[in-house]
Amino acid sequence: MKNPARVRFAPSPTGHVHLGSARTAMYDYLIAKQSGGQFVLRIEDTDQKRYVKGAEEELMSGLHWLGLDWDEGPDVGGEYGPYRQSERKEIYQKYARQLIEQGDAYYCFCTPERLKEVREKQNQEKQQPRYDRHCRDLSLAEADQRIKEGESHVVRFKTPLTGKTTVHDYVRGDITVDNALLDDYIIVKSDGLALYHLAAVVDDHLMKITHVIRGSEWLPTFPLHGMLHRAFGWQEPVWVHLSVFLKPSGKGKMSKRESADLLKDGKSIFLKDLKTLGYLPEAVNNWIALMGWSLDDHTEFFNLEDLVQHFSLDRLNPSPAAINFSKLDHFNGLHIRNKSVEELATLIKPYFLQNGYEVDDEKLRKIVPIIQERLVTLDDCLPFASFFFKDEVVPEAESLIAKKLTASESLKIAEDVLKILESLPDVSHEAAEQPMRDYIEASGYKAGQVFGLLRTAVTAQEVSPPLFESMEIIGKPTVIRRMEKAVELLRGLSEA
RNA sequence: GCCCCCAUCGUCUAGCGGCCUAGGACGGAGCCCUCUCAAGGCUCAAACAGGGGUUCGAGUCCCCUUGGGGGCACCA
Numbered sequence: 001m002k003n004p005a006r007v008r009f010a011p012s013p014t015g016h017v018h019l020g021s022a023r024t025a026m027y028d029y030l031i032a033k034q035s036g037g038q039f040v041l042r043i044e045d046t047d048q049k050r051y052v053k054g055a056e057e058e059l060m061s062g063l064h065w066l067g068l069d070w071d072e073g074p075d076v077g078g079e080y081g082p083y084r085q086s087e088r089k090e091i092y093q094k095y096a097r098q099l100i101e102q103g104d105a106y107y108c109f110c111t112p113e114r115l116k117e118v119r120e121k122q123n124q125e126k127q128q129p130r131y132d133r134h135c136r137d138l139s140l141a142e143a144d145q146r147i148k149e150g151e152s153h154v155v156r157f158k159t160p161l162t163g164k165t166t167v168h169d170y171v172r173g174d175i176t177v178d179n180a181l182l183d184d185y186i187i188v189k190s191d192g193l194a195l196y197h198l199a200a201v202v203d204d205h206l207m208k209i210t211h212v213i214r215g216s217e218w219l220p221t222f223p224l225h226g227m228l229h230r231a232f233g234w235q236e237p238v239w240v241h242l243s244v245f246l247k248p249s250g251k252g253k254m255s256k257r258e259s260a261d262l263l264k265d266g267k268s269i270f271l272k273d274l275k276t277l278g279y280l281p282e283a284v285n286n287w288i289a290l291m292g293w294s295l296d297d298h299t300e301f302f303n304l305e306d307l308v309q310h311f312s313l314d315r316l317n318p319s320p321a322a323i324n325f326s327k328l329d330h331f332n333g334l335h336i337r338n339k340s341v342e343e344l345a346t347l348i349k350p351y352f353l354q355n356g357y358e359v360d361d362e363k364l365r366k367i368v369p370i371i372q373e374r375l376v377t378l379d380d381c382l383p384f385a386s387f388f389f390k391d392e393v394v395p396e397a398e399s400l401i402a403k404k405l406t407a408s409e410s411l412k413i414a415e416d417v418l419k420i421l422e423s424l425p426d427v428s429h430e431a432a433e434q435p436m437r438d439y440i441e442a443s444g445y446k447a448g449q450v451f452g453l454l455r456t457a458v459t460a461q462e463v464s465p466p467l468f469e470s471m472e473i474i475g476k477p478t479v480i481r482r483m484e485k486a487v488e489l490l491r492g493l494s495e496a
Numbered sequence: 497g498c499c500c501c502c503a504u505c506g507u508c509u510a511g512c513g514g515c516c517u518a519g520g521a522c523g524g525a526g527c528c529c530u531c532u533c534a535a536g537g538c539u540c541a542a543a544c545a546g547g548g549g550u551u552c553g554a555g556u557c558c559c560c561u562u563g564g565g566g567g568c569a570c571c572a
Contacts, residue, residue, distance in 0.1 A: 012572050047571055112570070119569095128498050129568065154570055172501070181499060189570040196572050219500055220567040243502075244566065250507075252565075290508065290521090297510035298520050317509075319502050320565055327508065327522045337535080373535040384533085436531090451531035463533045 004037035005210045009063075009070070010200065012044040013055035016270040017062040018254075019323065020215060020245050023288040027213050027242070029068045030311040040207060041073030043084045044200070046193050062271040066281045067304050080207040085199050092194035095202050095232070096155045096187060100140065104231040105187060107143040108135040108156045130183045131156070155188035157197075157224065157231075167226035169219075170240045171316045177223050185224055197221060201228040204237055211313075213240040216320075240313055243292055243320045245269075250322035266377075267325045278351075278377030283332040291321040301334060329376050336375050341368045348381040355382060357389035366473050370465040384465060388473060393460035393482065397489040400456050402449040411490040413445060413453055418483040427476045429468040457486035 009025040011017070032039035041063070045051055060075065072078025082088055099105035110131075119129045135143075136158065147153055159182045166176040187198035194202070204212060218225075219241055229236045247254045254262075254269055268274055274284055286302050294317070295302075295310050302310070336344065345364045352359045371384045387393050401410045420439055424431050440450050455467050458479055464470060471479050 010572090014572075044572065050571060108570095115570085123497090126497060152570095169501095175500075177500075183568080186570055191570080193570095195570075200572090215566090216501065217566055217572085222500085241501085246565075248507080250564085287508095292508090294509055296520090300509095300521060321509090322507060324507050324522065330522055333535085371534095374533065376534090433531095447531060455532060461532090464531095465533085467531055 002035040003210075005031050005035040006038050006040060006208050007032040007211045007213065008040040008042050008204065008207060008209050009068075010042040010044045010203075010214075011059055012047070012050065013059060014047075014050045014052050015055060016272060017059050018269045018271070019284075019288055020242075020269075022062070022066060022271055022284070023245075023291065024213055024215065024242060025063055025068050026066065026285060026289060026307070027240075027293075027311070028211075029070075030307050031211055031213070031313070032071075033308045034311060037210070038071040038078075039068070040078070040080070040209070041070040041083065042203060042207070043074055043086075044196060045084060045086045046196065046199050048086065048191075048193075058272060065271065065275060066285055085203065086193070088199070088203065089193055091206070092188065092199055092202055093192065096194065096198060099157070099187075099231055100155065102231070103158065105155050105157050106136055106138065106140075106184075107147065107153045108184075108186070109138075109143075109146060109151055109153045110134055111152070128181070133184055136184065152190045154186045154190050156184040157187050157228065159184050159224075159227070165223045165227055167222050168236075168239065169222070170238055170313055171318045172241065175219070175222065182223060185221070187228075197224055197228065201225055201232075201234075205229070205232065205234045209237050211238045211240060213242065216241045216243050238313075240316070241318075242316070243318055245291065246320050246322040248323050248325065254323075267328075269323065278379035279328065279332050280335045280347075280378070282335040282338075283328060286331045286335065287328045291323070292317050303335075333376050336378070337373055339372070341365055341372075344368050344372060348375075348378055351379055351381055352386070352389060355386070357386065359389065363388065363473060367465075370469045370473075374465065383461075384463075387459045387461060387464070388470070392485075393458075394485065395456050395460040395489070397493050399462070400453060400486050400490050401493070402445070402453045405445075405449060406494075407490060408494040410453060411487065411494050413443070413450055414457065414483065414487045414490050416443065417450065417454060418480070418487055421476070421480060421483060424476070427468075427471045427474075427479045429472050432471060433468050453486070454483075458482050 007028040009028045011021055011025075029039045031037075043056060056074075063070070070076065072080060072083060074081075074083040096105060100107065115131070118132050122129045135156075143153075160179045163179045164176050165179055165182075166174050168174050185197060186195055188194050203209075222239065222241070226236060244253055246252060247258060259269055262268055263273060266277055268277060271284070275281075282303050285304055285307070289302060289307055289311070290300065293311065293315055295315065339347070342365070345361070345368050348368070349359055349364060367385050367388055371381060374384055375381060400414070401407050402413060405413075416439060417436070420435050421427055421432065424435065436450065436454075437447070440447050451467055455464055456462065458467070458471060458474065
C-alpha cells in the first residue's frame with residue numbers, strides 16, 4: 001500500500017461545473033482513495049467579484065452525483081479548515097508578511113492606471129508586457145510608513161532577475177524557465193486578499209496536500225508556485241498538470257457561445273445538463289476517465305470502484321483531448337445495460353411521472369427488460385415506452401397501410417388479425433406468436449407487413465419494443481380495442 | 497509578439513529500440529441475426545506531420561521545421 005495521499009479539489013465557485021473540472025476532481029478522488037488517504041474539497045473564492053451565487057451548491061451536488069464524496073470540505077469540516085479561502089484571509093497576510101520580511105516579496109504602490117500605462121508603452125514598443133519593478137527596491141521602512149499613511153498597495157513576489165527555475169511535473173518531467181522572463185507577480189491584492197498563487201501554495205502546505213492535480217492552464221505560472229514553496233522552505237507536493245479538453249472539432253477549447261449551441265443538440269459540457277439529458281454518472285465517469293488516461297490497450301469499461309483500483313498517474317497522457325460525444329452515448333448505453341431491472345426502473349420512472357403518466361411499478365418492471373438494450377439516454381424511455389401508459393393511442397390512418405399493400409388489403413389483414421387475437425385466451429407472447437405466424441404462412445403476406453400493421457395499430461409507432469412482449473404487457477382488452485380502432489380507420493380509408 | 501506545453505486512424509488511445517505487415521474503442525461502410533428499432537456477432541476502410549541525426553535497427557531517443565493548444569490580469 002502506498003502512503004496515504006491527501007489530494008484537494010480546489011474549484012472557484014464562478015459558474016457551472018464542466019467536464020474538465022469533473023475529471024480533475026475524479027482523478028483527485030481516485031488518488032486519495034486508492035492510497036487510503038483523504039479527498040479534500042477547498043473553495044477558492046478569493047476573488048469576490050467573480051463569485052456566482054449558487055455555484056457552490058451546484059458544485060457539491062455535481063460531485064455527489066458522480067459519487068465523488070469528499071472527506072473534508074466547507075460543509076463537512078475537517079481538522080485543516082476553514083476550507084473556504086475567503087475565510088482564511090489572515091493566514092495569507094501572515095505568510096505574505098513573512099515573505100516580505102525575508103526579502104522574497106515586496107509592497108508595491110503602483111496604481112492600476114500607472115500599470116496600464118506601462119503595459120501600453122511596452123505593447124507599443126513590442127516588448128513583453130510586464131511590471132517594470134518600479135517599487136521593487138523600496139525599503140521596508142519606507143513601505144511600512146506609506147502603508148501607515150493609508151496608501152493603497154499590493155504585495156509582489158520578488159522574482160530573481162537572473163538564473164533559471166526548474167519545476168517538476170509528474171507527466172511532463174522537468175520544466176525549466178529563464179527567471180529573467182518571469183514577472184514580479186502580485187500575490188496579495190489591494191483589498192488584502194491573497195491571489196490564487198499565494199493562497200493555493202499556503203493552503204496546500206497547511207492542509208498537508210501531497211498531490212496537486214490541475215489543468216495545464218497553470219503551467220505558465222507553475223515556476224512561480226515552485227519558487228513560492230522554496231521561499232517558504234516547504235516541501236513541494238507532486239505536481240500533475242492535466243491536458244485541457246478541446247471542443248469536438250479539436251480546434252480550441254469550448255466557449256460560452258458554443259456550449260449553448262451544443263445544448264440544442266442534446267449535448268453539454270456541464271454536469272447539470274448531462275444529468276437532465278439522461279446521462280448516467282457512471283457513464284460520465286467512465287468517459288472522462290478515459291480522456292487522458294488509459295489502463296492498457298483494450299480495457300474500457302470502468303465504474304468508479306474499478307478506477308479506484310486501477311487508476312495510475314503513470315498512465316496519464318499529456319496531449320490535449322477533443323471531446324467526443326458519440327463515445328459518451330456509447331458508454332451510457334453500456335452502463336444502462338449494466339443496470340439491474342430494479343435500478344433502471346427507478347431511474348426512468350421520473351421521466352414518465354414528469355410527463356404526466358401514472359406509473360404502475362409492476363408494469364414498469366415488465367417494460368424495463370424489453371427497452372433496456374434500446375436506450376442510449378434515460379429519456380429515450382419516453383419515445384420507446386410512453387404508449388404503455390396511455391389509455392388510447394390513435395395512429396394516423398395512412399400509417400396503418402402495410403408496406404407495398406393497398407388500404408383494402410391492409411384492412412383485410414387487420415380484420416383477420418383482430419379475429420385471431422379475439423379467439424385467443426390472452427395475447428401473451430406464448431399464446432399469440434404462433435397463431436400469427438400460422439396466419440402469415442397461410443395468407444402469403446410477409447411477416448413484416450403483418451407485424452408492421454399490428455405494431456402501428458397497437459403502439460401508434462413505427463418503432464417499438466418487440467411486439468409480442470409489448471402486447472403481453474398491454475393486455476388483451478386494450479390490444480383488441482386498438483385493433484378495432486385500426487380496422488375502423490382502415491375501413492374509412494378503403495371506402496374513400 | 498513573447499513564454500510554456502503537446503504531436504499515432506476523423507475522434508479517444510495502445511506502443512516506454514527489435515514483439516508493428518502499427519493493436520483496441522467510438523464513429524463510418526458492409527454482412528449475419530431479425531416483427532420495427534436496438535443489442536449482439538463477423539468483415540472492411542482509416543494513422544506513426546515533415547526533415548535531419550543517433551543506432552546493426554526508430555512510431556519509440558536527440559535536434560530543427562511545421563502544426564495544434566495553453567498562458568502573458570489587483571481571475572482562477
